[in-house]
Amino acid sequence: MASNIPTSTSVLESAVIEAPLSKVWHLIKIQEFDKFWSAIQSADYVKGASSETDIVKWKFTDGTELEVKQEEHSAIDHYITYSVITSQPALTYSSVVSTVRCFPVTSGKHEGHTYVQWSGNFSSDADAGVIQDGKYKRREALADLAKAA
Numbered sequence: 001m002a003s004n005i006p007t008s009t010s011v012l013e014s015a016v017i018e019a020p021l022s023k024v025w026h027l028i029k030i031q032e033f034d035k036f037w038s039a040i041q042s043a044d045y046v047k048g049a050s051s052e053t054d055i056v057k058w059k060f061t062d063g064t065e066l067e068v069k070q071e072e073h074s075a076i077d078h079y080i081t082y083s084v085i086t087s088q089p090a091l092t093y094s095s096v097v098s099t100v101r102c103f104p105v106t107s108g109k110h111e112g113h114t115y116v117q118w119s120g121n122f123s124s125d126a127d128a129g130v131i132q133d134g135k136y137k138r139r140e141a142l143a144d145l146a147k148a149a
Helices: 021-025 030-035 128-148
Strands: 010-017 040-045 055-060 065-074 079-088 096-104 114-122
Touching (some): 010 128, 021 096, 021 114, 030 040, 030 055, 114 128
Antiparallel strands (some): 010 114, 040 055, 055 065, 065 079, 096 114
């Protein structure tokens, strides 16, 4: 049963990763999220997708499978944006678009490290549980990214 509690449909989690931007940015590729995110068992290109479209199937350790499509990528501004296009089991909401953005920390006690933001914008039919889950999954992934970097 869907929740009738009004909720924000976006999440934004962030972390300072104690590694230089070049090392962190190297890990931010949708086909390689399994190299740092412990919740992902495998990440493989989907065969048959057009050559202009990057679609990757993420198989999670809990059995969930998501096909994610890279919507945007900027090696200059250091971000990627991806959307979920299919899910097994089916999602309880219509859509989500996520962005991972990396910034070099250039001064202060974290100089030489990387500030990473991971946002998710969910469709209006996502309930509070979905938003909380998205928040915690991003926090876990950022912690895993810090370990990998």
